[in-house]
Amino acid sequence: MAPTSVFDQILDHANRADPYPLYAELRKTPVARHADGFYVVSTYREIVALLHDPRVSSDRVEELSGGHKTGGDGGPSVRPSFINLDPPEHDRLRRVAMRHFGPPCAPGRLDRMRDEVAEIAASLVDAFDGRTRADIVEDFAYPLPVTVICRLLGVPREDEPLFRGWATALVETIDPRARANPAELERQRAVVQTELGGYLNELAGRCLRRPGDDLMSALVTDDGAEGRMSREELLGTASLLLVAGHETTVNLLANGVLTLLRHPATLDRLRREPGLIVPLVEELLRYEPPVHMALRRRALADIEIAGTTIPEGASISLVLAAGDRDPDRFPDPDRFDPERRDNEHLAFAGGIHYCFGAPMARLEAQVALPELARRLRNPRLVADPPPYRPNPLLRGPEHLLVTFDGVAPRAEPATRDPR
Template structure:
C-alpha cells in the first residue's frame, strides 16, 4: 500500500508529526511510501516494530547493497561517498571492528572529563551573545541556532578529535553552511562528504608520526592520535576508513546535537508552563532533556536498510531487496508506549524513546549529546530569566531534510524591554 501524500513533500516539513500519525493510524505494520523523487520504501512507524527492525540482522546497512537497491529503484545518483560512512553504513564484522576503535572516546568517564570543557565553551558562546545587546534595554533578536546551537557541537567534537585550535573557526563556518539552505544546495551529500573527507585527509597528513602536534603535554591523547595509531597497526584501519570515521564523527556529532539543542529550546519556549516548571525546579533538567528528546527528536528517520530476504514485520512482508527506513520521530510518539504523546510534559515518567536508535547501531555519542544539551539548557535558563521567542506567532522554519528534524533559525530575545512585565 502506498501512502497517498508523498513523504518529504514540501508540506511534510511543517506537519511531520501529523503525517506520521496518519501513516500509523492507517493500520498496523510498515507502510510503503514514496518520496518526491519517486523512490518507494517501507516506512516503520510503530515503536515495537521499530525496535524489532533495528535489532534484526536480516536488514542490512552494507553500503554497496544500499547503493544497488537505490540504483535499481531509479533513484538519482548521490555521488561517490554517499554511503561510505562507517558505523552508520556497515554490518558486522566491519561494524564491530570500527565501533571498538572509537568507543573509548565516549565512555562515561571520558564524557564526564569533558564536562568542564563543555561548560566553558558554552559560556564563552553565551558571552559572545551578551555582546549583542545593551544591558537594561530590550535586546535585539538573536538567532540562537547561529550563536549557540551550530558552534557548540563543532567545538566539542573538535576538542574530542583533536582539531588544532587555529582550524576550528573555519570548521565551524564550513559545518554551519552544511546545515543551511544554501549549504544544502551546494552539491549533493556525496559531494559534501567528499570535500569534508579531503579536509580531514590533510589534517591526518599533518598528524602522521614525526610531525609536531599542537597539543599541550598535560592534555589527554585525542581521538585522532588513537585512530592514526590504529591505522598503522596491520588490518586495523584503512586510509579510507580513517578519514570516513572522522567525517562521521563531525557530521553525526554536529548535525544531531545542533538539532537536539535547537528543538529543545524551541519546545520549551513554546510551552511556557513547562519552562516555568523547569525554572522552578532545575533538578528536573535531566528528565526534562529526555522528554524533550522524545517530543522532538533531531533524527527523524534512520538511514536506509535493505532486506536480505523476505521479512515479515507486524503482518507485512517486506520482500528481499526492498528498502526500509525506521521513523524514530513516529516511534517516539506511539500512544502504545507513551500516553498523550503529543503533549510535552517534563515531569513525565520517562517514556522509552528511540532518539539515539537501538541495537548495534545505537548512537555512540549519546552521552556526549545529552551532556551538551543539559549544559546549554541549564546555562540559558540561569543566565536569561526573560528568554523568549522573538515572535511567538511566527511558524518554525525547519530544514528541508527528511531524515533530520532541525530548525534553520531560532530568533529569541534575551531580555524584556524595561517595564514590559508591569
C-alpha cells in the same frame, strides 16, 4: 493525478512545522508499501523489532556507485562510516572507535569535557549581553556543538567554514525528497567525500607526526589488539563524528529552546530545579527528536511483520519520530512531560546501530539548555512556528529568533570538595 501519500505529505516542507498529525495517520498502517517500492514503518513495536533484526541491513558499500574508495586524484576519500556497514566490519570499527571516545572503555574523555562544554555555553551567552534579540540557531545551537566537536577531534576551529559547506552538501544527499535523481546525488556525494577526505587525511597525517590528546590522534596511533583502522576507515569514522557530531545536536538544542519557550511553566521550573534537566532532555528527545527517520535499510530476506511481508531486497524507512508518538507505547504521547517514566525513546535509534554520539549529545544538552534558561531574562519567541530546515530527516528550526530583557551574570563556580 494520483493522490499524494501520507509519507509524501510528511516530506513536503509545507508540513515541516508540525508533521505529528501526519505521523498519526501514518501509524494506522504500521508497515506500508510506498508507490516507489520501499516500505515505511511507523509504529514503535515494529520499528524496535526491525532495529534489532539481523535480516535488516545498513550496508551501503555495494549501493554506492562503483564502491569508490579513492578520490579522482588517487588520494583517499571517505568510505561509508561504520553506521552504514553490517557486522562483522561494523562491530570491529565501532569497538576501535569506542575505545577512545567514551563509555565504557574511555569514560574519562566525556567527563573531562563537561567543564569545557559549560565554558563554551557560558561564553556564548556572555555574547548576548547588551542585546535584546538573538538567533538561537546561529548564535548558540550551532556554534556550541561545532566548537565541541572541533576540540574533541583536534580540528582547527578556524576551519569551520570549510566543513560547514561539506556538511551542508552531505545533508542534501540524504534528503529523501531528492531520491528521484540518485545518480546526481551519488556524484555530489563523491565530490564532497573526496574534498572532505583530503582535508581529514592531512589532519590525520599531522596527528600521526605530532599526536595530541584529541580523538583523531588517539585513532591514528591506535595499537589495540584489533589493529589500527585503515586510512579509509579512519576517514569514514572522522567524517561521521565531524558531520553528525554537530548537525544533529544543533537540532537538539534548537528544538529544546523552542519547546521550553512553548512551555513557560517548565522553563521556570528548570530555573528552580536544575536536576530536572536529565529527564527533561530524555523527554525532549522523544517529543521533538533531532532525527526523524532512518532510511536506506534493506531486507536481506523476506520479513513478516504486522501482517505484511517485506520482500528480500526491499528498502525500508523507519520513521523514528512517529514511533516516539505511538500511543500504544507512550501514554498521552503528544504531551511534553519531563516526568514521564519508562521513556525508552527512539531518538538515538537502537540495536547495533544505536547512536555512537549519544553520550556527547546528552552532555551538551544537559549543560547548555540550563545555562541559557537561567541567564536569559524573560525570553520570547519572535515567530512561532519558526522557519524550518529543508530536510525532513534532520528536522529542526533553520532560525530561532528570540527577544529578551537582558542577560543574568554567570553563576559562581561551585566550591570543590578539597578531599
